[in-house]
Structure formats: C-alpha cells, structure tokens
Amino acid sequence: MRIAETYQAPFVERSGFDADLTLEERGIVEAVHRFSREVLRPLGRKLDRMSAADVAAPGSPLFGAYVEFAKLGIDPLMLDSMAPDAASRLECLIMEEIGWGDGGLGVSLAVAAFPLQVAHASGKKELVELATGRIGCWPITQPDHGSDFVDTLNRERQQHVKTSPGNLSAKFSKDEIVINGQTSAWVSNGPVAQIASLCCPADFGDGIVRADGVRNMAVMIVPLDLKGVSRGMPLEKMGQNALPQGEIFFDNVRIPRRWAVAEEASGAAGFLSILAMAGVFMSQCFTGVARAAFELALDYAHERKQGGELLIRHQLVRWRIGEMYKKVEAARAMTRRASLYLRAAPAPHPNVSSMSKAFVTQAAFEVASEAVQILGGAGLTKEYEAEKLFRDARTALIEDGENYFLTLRLGTVLSDLYDQGWTRN
Template sequence: MTQKLDRDGSVRPGLPHVELTGFEILSDDERVVQDATHKFARDVMRPMGIAIDKLSAEESIAPGSPYWDFMRIAVESGIGFDADPGDVPPQLLARLQAIVIEELGWGDMGLTVSLAAAAFANMMAKRVGNQELIELTEGKLGCWIATQPDRGSDGTMLYPDERHPSATQGNKGNLTAKVSGGDIVINGQSSAWVSNGPVAQVAIMSIAADYGDGFFDDGGHPRGVEVIVPLDLPGVSRGKPLEKLGQRALPQGEVYFDNVKVPVRYAVSLGDDYWRGHASTWSTAGVGMGQMATGLARAAFELAMQYAHERRQGGALLAEHQMVQYRLGTMARNVETMRAVARRATEYTVLSPAKHPYYTGGSKVTCTDLAFEVADEALQIFGGYGLTREYPLEKLFRDARAARIEDGENHLLNMKFGYLNALLYRASL
C-alpha cells in the first residue's frame, strides 16, 4: 500500500485497492472476463435497453427492433448463459458466473433475464444429459413456462404441508399435461409473465400432470412434469406482448396450448422426480436473480455518485455534504452485501450435492429488496431529475421494482426461507 506524507509530516494510508466491483481481489483471468463483459454491457446492453424501454411492447419485438439487434450481437459476441464451461473447476465456475451476470445486470436487467430465459431449456437438457434434447434446444431462443393465470405462487409450493389448513387440495392451475401411451399432451395457457413468451422458439415447462391416476397424489399435492416443448408445434399460439412497469426490454406474454403433443422422452423430470427436478431448475434461476440485481444496484449507485459530484446545492457539491456522504455509504454497503450474498448462493448452488430453491429464494429476496432500496435512494439523490425520463434513474427504479415479484414474490419467498429453516431445525432434533 502506498503511503503519503501529509503537510504536517504525518503518514496517512493511501486509497485501498478496488476492482470494478469494489473491495475484492480478482485474478488476472477473472479481470479479463469481467472487463470484456463490462464492455459489452456498457456499449451494447445499456444503450439498447434504454432504447427498447421507450418502445411499446409490440414495437419492441417487431422486426428491426433493437431487441433483435441485441440478441444477434450477443450471439456473435459469445455472450450467453448456455456457454460450455469446458474444464473450469466448479469453484472458479461459480465465481465467474457471478462476475459475468453482475456485469450483464449492470448493463440492463430486462435484457439479462431475456438472455437467461433464452438458454434455460438448453441448460436443463444439459443438466439431465439428454443428447436429443440438447440438440433440440441448441441455438434456440428459450423460455421457462411455470406460472399461469390462477397458479402463481402456488406452483412454487414444494411441500404439501405449506398449504393453508382449510385447503383440501393443491392447485393444478390452467395449464396441464396428460402423460400416457408414450406421449405428453398439453392444454391450457401460461400467465402473461413468461419471460420471452412472445419470441421464444422452445420452452421448458413446469406444469401439473396426470399420469392416469388424476392430477393429485394421496396427500392432495399436484403431480407434475418438466418437459421441453418446441413452440412451432401445431396447437401453440401466443398472446399479445405485455405492457408493464419495469424491465420493458424483456418481452413477456402468454403462451397457449391446444392439445400440443410431445413424446414422453422430452420430459426432463417426471413422476416422483418432478418436484426435485423443478426445485433444481428454480434454484438455478434464483441465484441468477441475485447476481443481476447486484449489477443493477451498482449501476444506480455509480450514477448517484457521479451526479453527487456534478450537482451543487447549499453552496457545495452534493458529495461534499456529510449527509449525502452518509447516504452514499449506505448504498455502497448494500451493494457490497448483495454481492456477498449472491456469490455465496452461487457457490452453494454450483457446489452443493443438494441445492434448494428456498435458500436461493432467500438470497434472491435479500438482493432484489436491497436493489430496490439502492435504486430508490439513487433516484432520491437526483431529486426531481430522478423522476424524469431524461435521466437514467427512473428506469432502474422500475426495473428493480419488477424484480421483487419476478421468479417468486419476495414476501412469499421470505416465508419459504423461514419454513426451510424450520424444517432443518426439526430434522436436527
């Protein structure tokens, strides 16, 4: 550490070592990956995300929209969630994954979710090592269909005991599968929230299933299937792209199924394995949310820091007022906390022999709630300008707001993390 002499001759510490991501030490290899991803996030994602945000939902997915330019450039640049990790050791893989996804979230959260959802079917085909499904999903724009108009949080209820005491049965929802004679036949509709719903070519679906014995087991819990479905099959249709508050660069919308038939070998988890498979898929999504939210919050913090060094009030730059320094300190602490939590959840999920979505859900809540707090405070530092569309903060605020419902509503996930801890306590008695 360099030391400098003050005018009075005393020695004071120099500034600490920091990386792009603050107080940590990266290896040279990690820094190279981070720099390359940051450049893509800064030069491609950020401007395109802002441009798409201003379009209507229809315009944003029309031919010639910046959304398609973004997807093309991402593919050409080798940026994607389905990249083959090669022989990277798992611990390093977890670190790199967290570093890369934070940068993408810094660029644009909606586009990051779109990239993640695009790769989801292929990732799950790889998880189960099914070569036919890997080839079927390779290079295709994917989506994850789980929620439905009448089945939002209910689809995340892994254990029958989570049901309200007055409910005799679980909820099979509006989109279901019948599994018989070597086929899976799907009927119904997804929610309007399916990320990439209007543009996806292939889906991984997590839905209730009847294996010939009804939709519910003896305990009243729905049976299910996780199945990969090409979305150009007869009987598939789409709703209108959804107009919404935040993450507007992410196309969302309903997908409808009218007697859509796929072979049962397209299932990635079925029968008694379904809930374990669904849990594994969902925990993969949960860690990604924490990493992206960290990037979003860092973007908001950096913009607030920059503005605090431009805006003068009370006879000084905002950054020269101690009250503002205090507020910047709180934001910086929150970003550090988010990064630590997201990295820990990533490492656990990559390395653990038994990962769990109620744990990754807990990390998702910490990160997305803090991202919202940071974006809110950054907007506040901008004062009235924070509210206008001329400045970048109101978009980040809207994007962060959506994340508190996306991939599981935060109060509900918090409740599930408490429930998981209670299960662990009871198991330890």
C-alpha cells in the same frame, strides 16, 4: 495480521472490493462491461420507451441483444466444466456486468438459455440439438397459480383449502405427452421464445392432484413452433420493459415422452432445480442493477452544484452514498455465496437461491430508490436512468416468486431443519 506501511485508498476493482481477481477474470469483466455499456444499456433504454408489442415484433432491436451476446462467446456450459468456486465467481462477475447494462435484458438473455441448460443437464443429445440456437423461455406460473407454484408440497397452503389443478397440464401416455391449457401472462420471453423448458402439473395416469393434495409435476422441452401453440398479447408493465412477456397457449400439443426431462417422482425436484438456478441468475443480475444505481448517484453527487456547493460536500450525502454501497457489497456477497452453493452443495436447493434473490432484489430496490432521492427532481425525469433503474428493481421484488412468499418459504425450511436437529446441539 498484516501491517500496512502507509495509509492509502483501498484497492478496488470494477466489481468492488475484490482482493484477488485473476488477470483472466479481469479481462472477461472488461470485455463484458464494454458490451454492456455499448450495446445493452442504450438498447435497454430504447426498448423501455417502446410499446410491449413493438419490443416483441419481428425486426425489433431486441433481437440484436441475442445476436451480439452470442458473439461474446460466453458459454454457460463451459462454466460447468470448471471447478465450482471458479465457475460460480466468474458467472457472478459476468452476470453482474450484464445486469449493470440492463436488468430486463439480463433476465431475457439468461432465460433464453434455460432450455439448452436443462437439455444438457438431462444428458439427452436429441434435446440439446432441439434447444441449440433457439431463444428459450421458462413457463411455470398460470392464471390460477403464482407465488404458490414454488410451494410444490403445499406447505404454505391452509390445510382445509383444496388445491386447484390449475390451467395448464400435461397428460402422459406410454410414448407421448399431450399438453393443454395456458400459462400466466408473465412468461419471460413468452412472445418471442422458440423453445420452452416447460414446468407444469402432469397426469401420469392417476390424475393431476394426488390423494395428499400435492400436484404431480413434469419438466419438458417443448419447441414452440409445434401445432397447437399460440401466444397472447405482449404484456405492458411497470419495469424491465426490455423483457418481453406474455401468455403461451397449448391446444392438444403433442410431444414424444422422451422429451420429458423430469417426471413422476422426480418431476417436482426437476422443477425446483431450475428454480434454484433462476434465483441465482436473478441475484447476479440485480447486483448489477444495484451497482448501476449506486454509480449513477455517485456520479451525480460529484456533478450537481446546489446552492453553490457540490452535493458530495454535504456530510449526510456522503453517509447516504456509504449506505448505498454497503448494500451493493452485501448483495454481491450474498449472490456469490448462493452461486457457490448451487454448484458445490450436495444438491441445489431452491430456498437457498431464493433467499439470495429476495435479499438482493430488495437491496437493489433500496439502492435504486435512494439514487432517485439523491438526484432530487432530476431523479424523476426520463433524462436520467434513475427512474428506470427504480422501476426495473421494483419489478424484481415480484419476479421469480414474490419476495414475502419466498421469505416465508425460507422460514418454513429453517423450521424443518430445526426439527431435524440443526442448531440444537
């Protein structure tokens, strides 16, 4: 053990009780924090008060976020060339700052890069060229399929229920893929995206639903300026209003088969690998939202005098601040663990990432809710950020797989591991 010579306040970084940040990491955190404070936060606030149609309209200030973010020079592909532990920690530090700036914009910036990341992972140069410099999206859900989309093997469906083929599918022939149908209204960046990493049921010649009731899946890179693509109205919603969302319609959209990234036997695994990446991004981003809510409450408690006394002088308020911070640090720790697993485990796993996503977004929601409470009446007003953070965090409980459903999937996977011998020796 080590014995300290004097008692003093604990060493702390902007990213909390990080004991061993390098100078380089600290420099990057500060640069991204400045960007988040000066660009993302004011922009997120502005977009939050605009209509969904205006957020997605040409000339919207939203597009400034992509331009300014690009200037930071953060390249997710550069992270892939680093050792997994260094890459995952740096990515967590960066995305926490982005989420601290604005949760909705954090999601938008992360999803915008999905097609390029998927293209790179496929090793197909043509797809990398197609996706470079374009705003991306990730359509997976459909009007008839929401949470169940993450349950590719139908483990949670009651056995007597027949799988619905859904509202969007891709028909594969020797050299071509024809896509027909529509996504749900929830596709992040849907109204503004120029390219999609589309995951949908597919017919490889034997129909969409296999004899065992499981649907065939494919992952494809699809430019969204092709003939037959159209969009629905941008969606008005409760939170993350800086994130434009809406349906995408496909009417006989034709792409070459070589634009498929995962198909036939590997289709579902390809989709679930992207889901694993998405769950980690959500965790990183909403750790930042939780921290933003904590910092706001901490600030306010040191400013607000009520009955002649600062809030922070009340013992119970300090206890509540302590409770909030425990959740921020727990969210951060869970996120870093899932991020490292994504990069270093023998294979990515969606349920490890979604365990973290469900935990972190719940923590962010609880911290944001307590921030509203600590601000009292002021927490309910638009003058303070608390009500927006609360709405943004609340929205995340359903985003990217609804949290109860994700936790149900985790329980099933743990039970499967038990059946295979885990914990039984």
